[in-house]
Amino acid sequence: MKLTILGSQSPYNTTGHNCPGFFIQDNQTRLMLDCGSGSHSLLNYPNDLQNLSIILTHLHRDHYNDIYNLQYSSFVFHNQKRIEKPINIFLPSTPAKIYEDILSEQNSFAKYQIIDENSSFKIGNMNISFCPTDHPVETYSIKVQNGNRTIVYTSDSSFSAKNRLVEFAKGADLLICESSLLKEHGFPEINSHLTSEQAGIIAKEAGVKGLILNHFWPEEPVQKYVDEAKKVFQNVIPAIEGLTINIPSIEKELDERS
Ligand SMILES: [Zn+2]
Ligand SMILES: [Zn+2]
Numbered sequence: 606m607k608l609t610i611l612g613s614q615s616p617y618n619t620t621g622h623n624c625p626g627f628f629i630q631d632n633q634t635r636l637m638l639d640c641g642s643g644s645h646s647l648l649n650y651p652n653d654l655q656n657l658s659i660i661l662t663h664l665h666r667d668h669y670n671d672i673y674n675l676q677y678s679s680f681v682f683h684n685q686k687r688i689e690k691p692i693n694i695f696l697p698s699t700p701a702k703i704y705e706d707i708l709s710e711q712n713s714f715a716k717y718q719i720i721d722e723n724s725s726f727k728i729g730n731m732n733i734s735f736c737p738t739d740h741p742v743e744t745y746s747i748k749v750q751n752g753n754r755t756i757v758y759t760s761d762s763s764f765s766a767k768n769r770l771v772e773f774a775k776g777a778d779l780l781i782c783e784s785s786l787l788k789e790h791g792f793p794e795i796n797s798h799l800t801s802e803q804a805g806i807i808a809k810e811a812g813v814k815g816l817i818l819n820h821f822w823p824e825e826p827v828q829k830y831v832d833e834a835k836k837v838f839q840n841v842i843p844a845i846e847g848l849t850i851n852i853p854s855i856e857k858e859l860d861e862r863s
Pocket of ligand 1 (some may be wrong): 665
């Protein structure tokens with residue numbers, strides 16, 4: 606498994622920085638977790654549309670805006686006979702208006718499947734499962750297991766879901782955790798997002814090997830997030846667009862960068 610980071614910030618993209626998106630490749634199987642604004646721009650077209658599955662963790666714009674670009678690209682490349690199989694899009698069914706809007710897109714070469722907390726399926730050799738988070742809309746953390754390697758991506762969550770997230774991420778090789786907030790922002794302890802320190806606490810209690818922070822405010826220096834998380838968990842790096850990590854050698858790779 607090879608992980609490429611497509612987006613690190615929210616709520617909007619800026620030059621060189623996109624909203625959340627993560628691309629996992631395992632042989633010829635491709636999996637994209639979220640497609641926030643700008644994240645599709647790091648894909649290699651049309652190749653990355655081959656055997657591509659996309660999982661949307663929730664229907665907030667900073668996590669799904671680029672699904673329309675991917676749908677339209679799949680339509681065009683299919684018409685040109687440059688991709689053979691439809692892209693697979695997995696998504697929650699609420700908010701219903703947004704779900705229906707995505708599925709009503711005519712210029713698309715895609716298949717759709719609803720996810721919920723009981724969903725569990727295989728994409729290539731990767732076993733995929735879900736854990737509901739606490740967020741204003743239906744939202745899921747995703748676990749990707751391949752052989753003895755595991756990646757968990759929290760998506761957006763309040764710290765009120767901490768115990769569930771710790772259990773879900775137990776022993777993972779890599780935790781990709783949202784850290785929208787800094788303690789200095791002064792938000793109350795329970796919010797619809799995590800602080801960087803809270804991301805560190807989840808990583809520590811889950812006993813993961815490495816932590817990648819993401820979902821940064823564009824105006825804040827990324828180092829502030831890393832410094833805050835490091836007070837509780839050492840093996841942490843920030844999400845950086847284009848960064849690729851080979852999961853079999855993840856301890857070594859994170860050690861070198863953190
Ligand atoms: Zn959200
Ligand atoms: Zn978000």
